[in-house]
Amino acid sequence: MRSAFRQSVIVLTAGAAVAIIIVLSMQLLSSRVITEESNQSEASGPNISILTSDAIRDQSWGSFAFTSQVMIRDEFGIQAELHPELTTETLRDYRTAKEAEDGADMIIGHGREFAATFAEYAPQYPEVEFVSLHGETNHDNHTVYTFDVAPTEVLAMTAATIKSESGSVGVLSKYGDWRSRELVEERLQELDTELHYEVVEDRNDTEKAMEALERLRDAGADVIYSRGNTFNRYVIQQAAEDDFYVIGFIDDQSYLSREHVLTSIVNNVPLVYEKIMTDYLSEEGLTGGTVELSAEDGVFYLAPFGPMFSEADMDELKKHDSRVLRHLYDGSR
Structure with missing residues (x-):
């Protein structure tokens, strides 16, 4: 009697297990079909x-x-x-x-x-x-x-000369990545401002970038145009600690230190x-x-200038470029 009962239990248990396996298999198959259909739908356009x-x-x-x-x-x-x-x-x-x-x-x-x-x-x-x-x-x-962001960079560097007390500004960039150097140098020479230039091999190499920043600072630069994407946040952090100015890059980076970021060259990629x-x-x-x-086309523009620009600075900028003044007042791009 007990033997027959055990056999019945075993049969029922085995049957239940088989049923569970079948249900799970059907769910898995259904899920796979949905996934494949979804993938086919996603892949219907160009690859x-x-x-x-x-x-x-x-x-x-x-x-x-x-x-x-x-x-x-x-x-x-x-x-x-x-x-x-x-x-x-x-x-x-x-x-x-x-x-x-x-x-x-x-x-x-x-x-x-x-x-x-x-x-x-x-x-x-x-x-x-x-x-x-x-x-x-x-x-x-x-x-x-x-x-070509050169005209916008010239505009930003013109503003940098107004806030530089040393008459010396620096540019920190990836090697081979800055194409506006000649135009910027020409503009700075007109404004009796010295340009110092340092490069790093990798835009993600924060350690080398900070070493290059130190060299720029040792050379007397008190405004740094930092074109480093990843390492910019560290440059701006250093600016907040040592109290010098920075021009941001790629995005409007004033949120990192509103009192130290003059403006930013923004790329709308x-x-x-x-x-x-x-x-x-x-x-x-x-x-x-x-x-x-x-x-x-709206793919690049100059971010609004920071609060460090006084009315007197605006007047000075107006002498150099009327477009700067329009930007200061209404943020026009």
Whole structure:
């Protein structure tokens, strides 16, 4: 009797286990089907990859690759893959080739360092559209989108001369990344202001950047235009401690120290991506060559000046550039 009861229990238990397994399997299969259908839906548009050498951090150049990825999804309904921290030529080569082999329709390089990589791979993958932010191109399927912030930098540095007590300002930048030096130097010479210039190899190398900052300060610079994305927050922190002024970069960085950030050169990078996507999806498509964007396109502008600028400073700035005065009063861009 007991033996028969045990057998019944075993049979019922085994049956229940089998039923549970069947239910779980059906749920898993259902989930898999939904996921596959979702993926197919997401992949129905063009296959786009964004490559950046930077990490995705707040207030960094790399962070704009992420915000641009989100913009592409929200504004165009297209899923783009983002591949960060491609810090070496080998990594950039590998990822570019892999994305092309995996069927990417368009590969966007988030910085001029990708232009040289795309120059090599564009002829090998003529069916792929390559786009780089800044750089040079010689291929029909490689388009460069660029913008020249030199006039805005000259404007900011003109304002810097008003707040410099030493008559000496400094620029801290990544090696090979600052293209406005000659124009800025010419302007500063007109204003009897000395320019000191220091570079670092990596915009993420905070230690080297702080060493370069110390050299600029030792040379007498009391206003620093820091073009370092990641290391800017440390430069501004040092400015707050040692009481000198900074011009921010990429984003309006006055929130880091309102009393020490004169202004910032702001890049609205998602607008560049919006232009890329609009051109790519247009009837004409991308045509290769270089697309030069301007301040009128809204892709860069000067952030509002800080509270350290007095009415007397405004009057002095008016003598140099009427556009500066308009900016001070109404924030016009």
